[in-house]
Amino acid sequence: MYADLHRHLDGSIRPAVLADLARAAGVPVPADLAFSPGMGLAAALSRFAFTLSLLTTPASVRRVAADMCADAVAERVTTLEIRFAPQLHVGASPAAIVDAALDGIDGRAGLVLCGLYGEPPAVLDHLVDLARSRPGVVGIDLAGGPAPGHDWSMDDYAPAFRRAADHGLGRTVHAGEGRPPAEIRVAIEHLLAQRIGHGTSLLEDPAVVDLVLERGVTIEACPTSNVHTGLLPSVAAHPLARWLALGVRVCVNTDNTLLSAVDAPEEHRRVRAIPGIDDDALARLIAFGHAGAFRR
Numbered sequence: 088m089y090a091d092l093h094r095h096l097d098g099s100i101r102p103a104v105l106a107d108l109a110r111a112a113g114v115p116v117p118a119d120l121a122f123s124p125g126m127g128l129a130a131a132l133s134r135f136a137f138t139l140s141l142l143t144t145p146a147s148v149r150r151v152a153a154d155m156c157a158d159a160v161a162e163r164v165t166t167l168e169i170r171f172a173p174q175l176h177v178g179a180s181p182a183a184i185v186d187a188a189l190d191g192i193d194g195r196a197g198l199v200l201c202g203l204y205g206e207p208p209a210v211l212d213h214l215v216d217l218a219r220s221r222p223g224v225v226g227i228d229l230a231g232g233p234a235p236g237h238d239w240s241m242d243d244y245a246p247a248f249r250r251a252a253d254h255g256l257g258r259t260v261h262a263g264e265g266r267p268p269a270e271i272r273v274a275i276e277h278l279l280a281q282r283i284g285h286g287t288s289l290l291e292d293p294a295v296v297d298l299v300l301e302r303g304v305t306i307e308a309c310p311t312s313n314v315h316t317g318l319l320p321s322v323a324a325h326p327l328a329r330w331l332a333l334g335v336r337v338c339v340n341t342d343n344t345l346l347s348a349v350d351a352p353e354e355h356r357r358v359r360a361i362p363g364i365d366d367d368a369l370a371r372l373i374a375f376g377h378a379g380a381f382r383r
């Protein structure tokens with residue numbers, strides 16, 4: 088029934104499993120771990136340091152990946168993509184971590200490997216190499232966000248994304264997440280992105296809207312996440328109804344089920360309450376999600 092193309096493994100641990108892993112590691116779960124409205128992207132991203140500290144081993148990654156697939160069934164999500172950055176799970180090689188995730192997924196979801204803004208492009212190159220030999224990996228992503236101290240710009244990741252395209256891998260990029268729409272243009276034109284994560288600034292540049300329409304790009308909207316990072320005052324303020332009216336292919340996603348305390352049915356309920364979203368519009372959003380899934 089639902090599709091969820093944008094769900095981060097390290098932000099989507101079951102609360103009981105998080106408590107379990109923390110107990111085993113001998114650390115308390117921080118009281119302020121969950122996202123809260125308006126906290127900002129930097130504070131939101133900082134929460135992953137804790138979840139990642141509990142997910143260093145292949146066994147923990149396998150467990151969470153398997154749980155996510157079971158949760159999706161309970162949520163009636165029939166098209167799921169799980170994404171994560173294996174290089175951040177430091178208890179084993181990225182290859183071993185990817186294999187653990189694929190083992191946990193067991194064919195029930197697509198896996199997307201995330202490079203991170205600010206990382207040397209060689210890291211993304213390595214992820215493309217890992218993906219090539221593993222059919223369960225369906226695409227690559229650029230996640231996190233640009234920061235002033237970074238040595239690398241988006242364009243520096245273009246060769247790795249182009250190589251991914253040559254090998255038939257899907258490409259998505261976290262872009263225009265409260266940053267100018269020019270970022271969306273670079274992602275599409277230089278990184279050959281077929282999907283854009285967030286893209287909340289899209290309407291600020293009609294030429295970029297035209298580009299998205301012309302290329303048939305799918306926007307992965309994550310409205311609750313956008314409220315948490317302070318981009319929107321409420322889910323009702325999300326522009327996806329206007330995007331749909333313009334013909335943009337947009338789907339609804341959870342981003343992080345643990346940290347945003349949301350699941351696919353709840354995210355869709357919130358979107359259904361947005362002015363301009365009726366049952367037909369909701370059905371179109373869901374259809375765009377299924378159609379936008381990466382396939383190899």
Ligand SMILES: [Zn+2]
Binds near residue numbers: 230284
């Ligand atoms: Zn994301």
